Amino acid sequence: xxxxxxxxxxxxxxxxxxxxxxxxxxxxxxxxxxxxxxxxxxxxxxxxxxxxxxxxxxxxxxxxxxxxxxxxxxxxxxxxxxxxxxxxxxxxxxxxxxxxxxxxxxxxxxxxxxxxxxxxxxxxxxxxxxxxxxxxxxxxxxxxxxxxxxxxxxxxxxxxxxxxxxxxxxxxxxxxxxxxxxxxxxxxxxxxxxxxxxxxxxxxxxxxxxxxxxxxxxxxxxxxxxxxxxxxxxxxxxxxxxxxxxxxxxxxxxxxxxxxxxxxxxxxxxxxxxxxxxxxxxxxxxxxxxxxxxxxxxxxxxxxxxxxx
Amino acid sequence: xxxxxxxxxxxxxxxxxxxxxxxxxxxxxxxxxxxxxxxxxxxxxxxxxxxxxxxxxxxxxxxxxxxxxxxxxxxxxxxxxxxxxxxxxxxxxxxxxxxxxxxxxxxxxxxxxxxxxxxxxxxxxxxxxxxxxxxxxxxxxxxxxxxxxxxxxxxxxxxxxxxxxxxxxxxxxxxxxxxxxxxxxxxxxxxxxxxxxxxxxxxxxxxxxxxxxxxxxxxxxxxxxxxxxxxxxxxxxxxxxxxxxxxxxxxxxxxxxxxxxxxxxxxxxxxxxxxxxxxxxxxxxxxxxxxxxxxxxxxxxxxxxxxxxxxxxxxxxxxxxxxxxxxxxxxxxxxxxx
Numbered sequence: 001x002x003x004x005x006x007x008x009x010x011x012x013x014x015x016x017x018x019x020x021x022x023x024x025x026x027x028x029x030x031x032x033x034x035x036x037x038x039x040x041x042x043x044x045x046x047x048x049x050x051x052x053x054x055x056x057x058x059x060x061x062x063x064x065x066x067x068x069x070x071x072x073x074x075x076x077x078x079x080x081x082x083x084x085x086x087x088x089x090x091x092x093x094x095x096x097x098x099x100x101x102x103x104x105x106x107x108x109x110x111x112x113x114x115x116x117x118x119x120x121x122x123x124x125x126x127x128x129x130x131x132x133x134x135x136x137x138x139x140x141x142x143x144x145x146x147x148x149x150x151x152x153x154x155x156x157x158x159x160x161x162x163x164x165x166x167x168x169x170x171x172x173x174x175x176x177x178x179x180x181x182x183x184x185x186x187x188x189x190x191x192x193x194x195x196x197x198x199x200x201x202x203x204x205x206x207x208x209x210x211x212x213x214x215x216x217x218x219x220x221x222x223x224x225x226x227x228x229x230x231x232x233x234x235x236x237x238x239x240x241x242x243x244x245x246x247x248x249x250x251x252x253x254x255x256x257x258x259x260x261x262x263x264x265x266x267x268x269x270x271x272x273x274x275x276x277x278x279x280x281x282x283x284x285x286x287x288x289x290x291x292x293x294x295x296x297x298x299x300x301x302x303x304x305x306x307x308x309x
Numbered sequence: 310x311x312x313x314x315x316x317x318x319x320x321x322x323x324x325x326x327x328x329x330x331x332x333x334x335x336x337x338x339x340x341x342x343x344x345x346x347x348x349x350x351x352x353x354x355x356x357x358x359x360x361x362x363x364x365x366x367x368x369x370x371x372x373x374x375x376x377x378x379x380x381x382x383x384x385x386x387x388x389x390x391x392x393x394x395x396x397x398x399x400x401x402x403x404x405x406x407x408x409x410x411x412x413x414x415x416x417x418x419x420x421x422x423x424x425x426x427x428x429x430x431x432x433x434x435x436x437x438x439x440x441x442x443x444x445x446x447x448x449x450x451x452x453x454x455x456x457x458x459x460x461x462x463x464x465x466x467x468x469x470x471x472x473x474x475x476x477x478x479x480x481x482x483x484x485x486x487x488x489x490x491x492x493x494x495x496x497x498x499x500x501x502x503x504x505x506x507x508x509x510x511x512x513x514x515x516x517x518x519x520x521x522x523x524x525x526x527x528x529x530x531x532x533x534x535x536x537x538x539x540x541x542x543x544x545x546x547x548x549x550x551x552x553x554x555x556x557x558x559x560x561x562x563x564x565x566x567x568x569x570x571x572x573x574x575x576x577x578x579x580x581x582x583x584x585x586x587x588x589x590x591x592x593x594x595x596x597x598x599x600x601x602x603x604x605x606x607x608x609x610x611x612x613x614x615x616x617x618x619x620x621x622x623x624x625x626x627x628x629x630x631x632x633x634x635x636x637x638x639x640x641x642x643x644x645x646x647x
Contacts, residue, residue: 099542117545129539132640133561142557146547179640197547 045072046233047096047201051105054091065091067259068105071252073201078227078234080244082292083254083263084300089237090205092254096235097123097203109200119147122199126206128186130178130193137174140164140193147197164196165189167226184215188222195230204236208243217276220246228273241296245288246274253295263300266291318636320629376611381618384611392432399427431592437619440593443510444582444627447517448575454518455525455574456567460559462526463533480523484516484581488588491515509591516585521578525570532566533559564638572631579624594620 049071055062066088073079081089094100096107098117107114114121130139140161148157165171168188178186187207194202207223208216220243227234227247238244244251248268255263268288270279279285316325326343330336362377369375376384410422431439462469495512536559544558560567586595598616601609 097542097546099545117542117548119547121546123542123546125539125542127537127539129537129543131540131543131558131561133564143543143547146549146553177640193543 045108046075046077046110047073047235048108049092049096049105050108052092052095052102052107053104054088054095054100055103064259065257066095066102067261069261071262073233073235075233076231078247078249079236080248080251081235081237081254082239082241082244082251082296083260084256084296085239087254087257087300088260089254093123093203093205093235093237096201097121099123119143119197120200122194122197122202124187124190124194124202124204124207126209128178128183128190130186130189132178135175135177136165136170136181136189137161139178139189140196143193144196161196164192167195167229168192168222182215184211184219187211187219191223191226195226195232200233202232202234204234206237206239209239216240216243221276223247224273241289241292242276244292245270245285246276246279251288251292253292253300256300264295266295319633320636370610372605372610373607376614380611381614384608385615387608388433388612388615392434395429395432398429402427402429433597433615436593436597437623439510439591440582440586440595441623443513443586443591443593444517444575444578446510447514447582448521448578450514450518451522451574451578452525452571455522455570456529459526459529459567459570460533460555460563462530463536463563464555464559469530469534476523476526479519480527482520484520484584485588487516487519488512488585491519492589507591509589512589513582513585513591513593516589517578517582520581521574524573524577525567528570528573529563529567532563532570535566536562565635565640568631568635568638572628572635575627575631576624579620579627583620 049069052066052069053064054066055064057063069092071079071092081092083089091100095102098107098114098121101115109120130136131142134142141157144152144157144161148160152160162171162174165174168191170185170188170192173181173185178189181189187210191204191207194204208219211219224247226232236247245268251266251268252262253264253266254260266288270282270285270288312328313325316328326339326346330339330343358378362379365375365377406425410424413420413422458472462472492512495508495515499508499511540558540562541554544554549557582593583595583598585591586593587599588595590596590599594616598613601612601616
């Protein structure tokens, strides 16, 4: 335990250095610089990705996808990961989920290292990933039965499943199969299934990426509503700048791969509840938006695009 | 509407317009539909029959003229009559036996009565039943071997890599090549004083199994391999035990592909069976064809043609059964299965 505390302490100070180095008008670090080191450890992150690198073996030798990623997330925080496609956003998420193993470094959740998948880090996949042979209810039920085996009675489980489906407004289609409902509805069920696992961290891999703009806006509103109620810790991958600014407490911007890492972290200090229509005219909102766009299109322009121009 | 969706899954699409017509749906449109789904195939069939009878008169074999549709139909009815007559004979035999035994017991209540089984020659319909029993036995054995191996291969790339060359080598082997080996092995291994099955039956069933193993195996393996990774990841996130991962995720997800494999397997099995029966002398349609060929009477060609058509029709029914199952287990109702 002592060793772990030491490690955490070291890593904390490293991130702090980085934050100061980055400081160009952006509040990059959530840690108060005036805190003593001891206090910082006590206030340490709920979820921490520390010094994480990953290499994939290829025929041309190892390919380094991520290089030294450091990220601390507080309890109840909503984090977005944004970056160009292929920059390793999904890889970060998969490492947190435990679906991929980091080559170096690792993930610490509530002070314990996690290196295998588990329901405490529920994942909402991009393509809903509902089992097509099960109904909406059964899809959630499968997860609930597995996660709360011996912890909840049958009646409690039924109530819990229905509660979660109610939360995403899917109570009307409990006994429909995924092929009978729309893409947006499927994703709602996917979210309900993840929420029903009562995760410590909710991981979302471009949850609305495959949906049309109107459905997406609708689901974003739903997600904010749910978030207000459940106060989950969320890590969401997105490539939609508006989505990131609207939903997040902090936006983590990633550099281009290979050997991608965190470029900047933008703190979004907009009051909640946020309303997309009101925010459209908000100067602060537009400022945040511009910051992200600048990062993505000026500083981290896609290599092939810059070569073409 | 329920009737219609039922008819569509079971493959009776041609009767859908009739149902709609009966329920008073736009008659003109439905009649057109009826013509295209029912009328056109009927016309094709008539054209075929006319051409057949035309060509048949031109061909003379050592067993006489090649039979046309009319002669074949006549043979079919003869075969049916023979079956009925044989059935009557059998019933009469058992009745006589019963009467005889009853008399015997009347005279001497302690007398031992023998009940002998009827040993008349199997009729055409008995042969069909034997064939069906054999093909299903072989198919069933193939299924219970192929699906587990297929799932294992699908889950493990290494195992698939290891087994793949074997599969590729064994897959194209003709049933005729297997048969001598199977026959020898069965007669060496299956030694019993009171055999439950005939050796010929086992030989044919095993040959069917050996040939219908591969499509199911390969399709299962491919089906399991091509499961959306995220579905498997869902299983990993909720920490399903590996058995649950197989039975609750991998198998159901691969089920449509498995059924495609099963359908091909059953089709191959049915084809293989006829060849195997011819050579193994297992009572069945194949043997019937062979016996008629050896028999060489003027009726033989007609009877063989009846058998050929029967084989075709049964093959069609088996396939239809599998398609129906396939549709029932398909996850996506919009996929068209042919």
